[in-house]
Amino acid sequence: MNVMVLIVAIAVVAWGLTALLRRYALARSLMDIPNARSSHSQPTPRGGGVAIVVAFLLGLCVASATGLDLPAEIYYSLLGSGSAIALLGFLDDHGHIAARWRLLGHFAAAAWALFWLGGLPPLVILGHSVDFGWSGYLLASLYLVWLLNLYNFMDGIDGIASIEAICVCLGGALLYVLHGYTDAAVLPLLLSFAVAGFLYWNFPPAKIFMGDAGSGFLGVVLGVLSLQAAWIDQSLLWGWLILLGIFVVDATFTLLRRLLRGDKVYEAHRSHAYQYASRQFGRHLPVTLAVAAINLCWLLPVAVWVAQGGDGLIGLLLAYLPLIVLAIKFRAGELERK
Template sequence: MHRSLPFMVLLVAIGAVSMLLVRIMVRVRVLDHPVARSAHSVPVPTGGGIGIMAAFMAGMPVAGAIWGSGTQRPASGHFGTAGFIGALALLCLVSWYDDLRPRPVAVKLLAQFAAAMVIVACLLPPATTSTAATLLLAIGSVVWLVFMANCVNFMDGMNGLVSGTSLCACLMLPWLAPAPVAATVIPIAGSMAAAIAGFLPFNFPRARIFMGDVGSQGCGMVLGTLGLLLAHGGDGGWAVMPLLMSGLLCDVTFTLLRRWRAGESIVTAHRGHLYQVAHRSGLPCTLLSPLAWGMCLWGGALAWLLRHGGIPAWAAFALAAGTQAAWAGYVRHRVRTHPVGRW
């Protein structure tokens, strides 16, 4: 109990710093001009993610120290906080430069893989011998982090959708984290939630600013890291993040597969995500974004039932997949009565 009050005070401070920095970025007015894939029709400032990520990176190590385990890694060893922050800083710098002057996809991927490899090195135990299993685990972890960074980035195209979903996920993690990793997860998730909470009022329901790549890729990398930490904790922790983010993950996977089968580029900007198609059919962001938040909460409920309610993993994922299939079916049905053209 002695640590709860200073911890909560710190989270309020993180949120306040995030809000202050976002307000500054609104006034700086680095504009995101609408293009064919945009949901907005007039230029809107971008770079709100600077407020999120700067407040998070400054406050998270302090939050970990207050909670008493800022450098403690699940089960044994150490979670390299300095390496984690450094990797995020690298990713955010490259992402912000891309927001200012768009770079080739290869440059962004290189930064994502570099950041992911540093983070995985901070998470994996020091190996006394190099084994195939360790190598496969490291490669899989890097791919997961890069996928999460891109998944959140792809879905960041509507007021409050990604920021609200990420906030819901972080708020639920203290109740979903396995005991061996809870002390590490809570400071990270709490700091991320506080930083996003400082941004969300500027982005929903009316967007005064967007988070930009610096925010979406940074948030995606943090959520991916939390997923790896949860997996290290055992006791069904591996399933928590995929269930929480099932709405975003399924939308991205469905859209990429559909475009690949149609012979279209999967790296070119488009308006073919389910949420974009639903918006183009006439559904407002004030409905679609809260719907995405609800899907996150539903995934969290399934994760809780998996860990504490005794339902098997296949049942939890079947229920999550069924929900997403129903949503995809509804969108496909809707565009028959509200044509949107090619999608």
């Protein structure tokens, strides 16, 4: 099957499934009701991220079945870990699952993904090659679990998680093309178009929310794709980490600040920088569009510079520094003033 036909078809599938899920949620009163910790003010259907899951996994299976040169390790890694996290999130969306069981499921999914991927490859850090060995499995599992959780934390205003995924995937696909690995660009393109179909319904003001099934799925799939990139060419991992910078910096900075203050970090809150920014501007749209602009105008050029021979760690620090400044400016992790 032609790749362009496949990715456009996946976008249409995601769009149509989201419409059906919205009708289902409205009929069954599966609504996200605003509360003191919400960033929205109107009851809104939830669970639309299931459309992203179904559309992407369908595209993954079609790509494999039609001979698009999809390595078995990435196919089974994505299929197993993505399905498990989506199912866990779906169950949590429809009835609370204790945090310890969710976390156990997250690590089990990460272990499955890493069984197929092989942990972390040797990385060049400041000119020195570092072979992580078995510790690479531990570091990679922590990375995957943190990424899927932070993606859930950052899915708090209309369109932001969708815009971030699209920008990261399109940027990752561009890095592959620049390196000459055009076949590897298929998977991030598939994911970006699946999310684009959902974004039609999630763009501010959102007509349906993603839910934990969608946000957790996006987090783990982006994590797996970034680790796959490391095995293709280690400089590509730095590029993916740079592209993920907005979510990584905001979520990590906020978590550390709340930990230092002694907060219960598993409790819901609205103290991320993007949440403060949306309240300051009085709307979600300016913040969501700013995320797209930062990705395209700042993080992508830095990632391209690293892909063309720049030092990965220096590029990462260069990319993250302005994001840390923004996190401080928009009070990430601070207690909300009464």
